[in-house]
Amino acid sequence: MKKLTLLETLPERDYELLDSGGGEKLERYGKYVVSRPDPQALWEKHLSEVEWKQADARFLHRSERAAWIRKANLPEKWEASIGGIEFRVKLAAFKHVGVFPEQAPNWKWMRNTIRGTRKKTSVLNLFGYTGGATIAALQAGAEVCHVDGSKAAIGWARENAELSGVGKNSVRWILDDARAFLAREKKRGRKYDGIVMDPPAFGHGPKGELWKIENHFLELLTLAKGVLSDDPRFILLNGYASGYSALAYANNIADMAEGKNGVLEQGELSIVESKNDRHLPCGIFARWNVS
DSSP states (O other): OOOEEEEEEOOBTTEEEEEEETTEEEEEETTEEEEEEOTTOOSOOSSOHHHHTTOSEEEEEOSSOEEEEEOTTOOSEEEEEETTEEEEEEOOSTTOOSOOGGGHHHHHHHHHHHHTOSSOOEEEEETOTTOHHHHHHHHTTOEEEEEESOHHHHHHHHHHHHHTTOOSSSEEEEESOHHHHHHHHHHHTOOBSEEEEOOOSEEEOTTOOEEEHHHHHHHHHHHHHTTBOSSOOEEEEEEOSTTOOHHHHHHHHHHHTTTOOEEEEEEEEEEEBTTSSOEEEEEEEEEEEEO
16 A cells, blocks of 8 residues: 555646635636635635735625625636646636646546557546546547536536537536446446546435435445456546545555556645645545556
């Protein structure tokens, strides 16, 4: 078992973490700055409240409701290139903006793994959201099956793929519950060389199927193992649910890759503030790729 690894997302042209603290983070996406809650930011802010209030949009929690407060000049959506991928950024419900910049190191790792193989790689992206992992795999020449339970998220992912200039003939966009889809793929005998899983703590499928990570996680991993090819390239599992350890995720990936030669890693995802070297923790990961 490898030691715990810290994956770092550094500032780039269209993205930077300007500051964090007091349960919030201040980020720049392209030309615009947004402020939103982050429970991991358990420290004092470096920038002043005056600087924070200059943000183009702030997600505020109030006793009766939570909502974005935005300046009049902020467009409904805009573009930003992050981690080599073109994203359409917009203010969505539950404080999201459609991008998880902390995944940039994983996108790079996927591209390198896929490009390092001679055969055409088939990739399954479960809980694919707005398509970061899907686009990274397509950029490296893979064929991708993108699965999500939200029609809106799939539409957003397709927009991002079009912006990034990939995916016209090499991707299947599937609106479905992840577990139901895996069960059908196993019956059909379909296999994948790479599997990406980004399960939320709680959610619903397109037909109201309930997902609770504490009840359904092991079933998901068992089903996913059933569609892994005999000569796989990689497995990637991300986690954002509080209370879970990267070691627990790595134990499951080790079981999936049992008997196969490769490298197993596990650890934390982080974003480095642009003004100093302070890291904002952004979740956990476990990943395996062929050696």
